[in-house]
Amino acid sequence: MTPFTYERAIDAAAAARAVAERPDAAFIAGGTNLVDLMKLGVARPKHLVDVSRLKLDTIAESEDGGLFIGAQVKNSALAADARVRGAYPLLSRALLAGASGQLRNAASTGGNLLQRTRCPYFTNTATPCNKRSPGSGCSALGGFNRIHAVLGASDACIATHPSDMAVAMTALDAQVRTVTGDGATREIPMSGLYRDPAQGPEAETVLTHGELITAVRLPPPPPGRQVYRKVRDRASYAFALVSVAAVVDARDGQVLGGRLALGGVAHKPWRVSEAEQTLGAESRPEASFAAAADAALKGAHGYGANDFKIDLAKRTIRRTLADAAGVSS
Amino acid sequence: MTETDFLRLSRREVLEASVAAAALGVCTSAAAAPPEAAPALEGAAQPTFEVRFTVNGTPKTLSLDPRTTLLDALREHLHLTGSKKGCDHGQCGACTVMVGGQRINSCLTLAVMHEGDEVTTIEGLGAAADLHPMQAAFLRHDGFQCGYCTPGQICSSVAMLKEVEAGWPSHVTEDLGIAIDLTDAEIRERMSGNLCRCAAYPNIVAAIRDASEGGAL
Ligand SMILES: Cc1cc2nc3c(=O)[nH]c(=O)nc-3n(C[C@H](O)[C@H](O)[C@H](O)COP(=O)(O)OP(=O)(O)OC[C@H]3O[C@@H](n4cnc5c(N)ncnc54)[C@H](O)[C@@H]3O)c2cc1C
Numbered sequence A: 001m002t003p004f005t006y007e008r009a010i011d012a013a014a015a016a017r018a019v020a021e022r023p024d025a026a027f028i029a030g031g032t033n034l035v036d037l038m039k040l041g042v043a044r045p046k047h048l049v050d051v052s053r054l055k056l057d058t059i060a061e062s063e064d065g066g067l068f069i070g071a072q073v074k075n076s077a078l079a080a081d082a083r084v085r086g087a088y089p090l091l092s093r094a095l096l097a098g099a100s101g102q103l104r105n106a107a108s109t110g111g112n113l114l115q116r117t118r119c120p121y122f123t124n125t126a127t128p129c130n131k132r133s134p135g136s137g138c139s140a141l142g143g144f145n146r147i148h149a150v151l152g153a154s155d156a157c158i159a160t161h162p163s164d165m166a167v168a169m170t171a172l173d174a175q176v177r178t179v180t181g182d183g184a185t186r187e188i189p190m191s192g193l194y195r196d197p198a199q200g201p202e203a204e205t206v207l208t209h210g211e212l213i214t215a216v217r218l219p220p221p222p223p224g225r226q227v228y229r230k231v232r233d234r235a236s237y238a239f240a241l242v243s244v245a246a247v248v249d250a251r252d253g254q255v256l257g258g259r260l261a262l263g264g265v266a267h268k269p270w271r272v273s274e275a276e277q278t279l280g281a282e283s284r285p286e287a288s289f290a291a292a293a294d295a296a297l298k299g300a301h302g303y304g305a306n307d308f309k310i311d312l313a314k315r316t317i318r319r320t321l322a323d324a325a326g327v328s329s
Numbered sequence B: 001m002t003e004t005d006f007l008r009l010s011r012r013e014v015l016e017a018s019v020a021a022a023a024l025g026v027c028t029s030a031a032a033a034p035p036e037a038a039p040a041l042e043g044a045a046q047p048t049f050e051v052r053f054t055v056n057g058t059p060k061t062l063s064l065d066p067r068t069t070l071l072d073a074l075r076e077h078l079h080l081t082g083s084k085k086g087c088d089h090g091q092c093g094a095c096t097v098m099v100g101g102q103r104i105n106s107c108l109t110l111a112v113m114h115e116g117d118e119v120t121t122i123e124g125l126g127a128a129a130d131l132h133p134m135q136a137a138f139l140r141h142d143g144f145q146c147g148y149c150t151p152g153q154i155c156s157s158v159a160m161l162k163e164v165e166a167g168w169p170s171h172v173t174e175d176l177g178i179a180i181d182l183t184d185a186e187i188r189e190r191m192s193g194n195l196c197r198c199a200a201y202p203n204i205v206a207a208i209r210d211a212s213e214g215g216a217l
């Protein structure tokens, strides 16, 4: 690890200011991703601002019937919260499908959104990688790319975003609240948080240096049944090859509408409005699920070892939508 | 134990001795070796930071390079070598300890972040003469072979049962709205963050089940 200095932040604005003032500073929350990357020499901050003690660790009901989730709420606490389990089971399920009991106890809501890709070339400092070392090339393009993206990728980078939680939050239309070094606050929709790799894969989000995530706001839940399905190489404690967050509003065997977001296939949770519009557009549920799967994977492109993801994603979508609709597939 | 005593032990006794030591998180044959040297640090002299926390009920003050993980602070500075360094990347669970009663991977957190925290390691759970019920259950069920993952398994399982008691659901919990039935599938899923390269999993599950049914936690 490169040497660094350390400070514990006492309030959110001061924390943002402390990082904004120094280009080589970084926030640390649970540390489960950052400490790992620092050990590997991938992240080399010279100054750490510890935000884990900020009083951003509560979940509160909002006036519109939604929830405010503080950025320091741990993944385990969020998954177990009775309000989340009751109204947003999709979010509980996505969190519980991720990492391990130990990691979820340390991982924070803010840190989870900003965790880096698990691309093995990104974490290996001996190989070229545009995300770690801009302009050096992308080793995954002609390399071992089984876990990589089939949607939204560019020749600059084909990495996927590894978070399960972010996929559920995207389907639930969550908003990310932040404060910047000069004290300004803003709200960013989940759909606008992550940047396209073609714009330069080294900058993954629209957040500026020193912009601190303070909370995630969930609007009231959409109507319908929520299901999260994760497909991976082992049954637990593994990242998604493909995951599907689905909400389907069905009554008397008739699909009225729904939401659909995919994980493991792109640099961000992948949500396609055309796919959602097909839900309810066809009279036979199975036909609308198949149409949604095709629409969601429109333009998908494999890089060799990950070609299987396209078919896997379509099948997982059909199955998950059927589960959510309560019809057997 | 002298070398001659050691040689006189039958193979079974040797196994039992190392098995008992594993459940306590102490080194057996390695016990005579000097503690590992602190890892070499890159770069120039670092400013140190003071951290005060409670480890196994005893207040401690350490002056640390901020790069020191909680795991290294416990092993290298407090010489509590029960918590093990397996992968050092949060992928194996051998370093599991409890902070404020909750299990975490001590390898992925910096010691300086734990000012004022209460840390419990395998050494704080029980002693040879006074085993924690989970340690006793691991012994009864042969819940290990080489024993390297065992301190992490035991710390993890003790905290895991508290999570169940608090009603926390898991990935395999079918209904998020009702009380948890601690099936073997639930135990396996909840313990998936602790790998055992000897694959003693059936006995680990049996030990945890036994301890949970004993209700002595
Ligand atoms: C073995 C292993 C398996 C895993 N499996 C899964 C899995 O299956 N699914 C999954 O989704 N995740 C998985 N994870 C990843 C885990 O969920 C993340 O490491 C965790 O959520 C990161 O949160 P943290 O609080 O520890 O972040 P940190 O490591 O503290 O920070 C991560 C990044 O976010 C920044 N940051 C932190 N908080 C803020 C904030 N409030 N505002 C702005 N920036 C901030 C930091 O500067 C850093 O760049 C796994 C991790 C490991 C080690």
Ligand code: SF4
Pocket (backbone or CB within 6 Å): A117, A119, A120, A121, A122, A128, A129, A130, A131, A132, A137, A138, A139, A140, A141, A148, A156, A157, A158, A159, A201
């Ligand atoms: S896919 Fe992205 S992260 Fe992986 S090597 Fe290529 S540029 Fe780097």
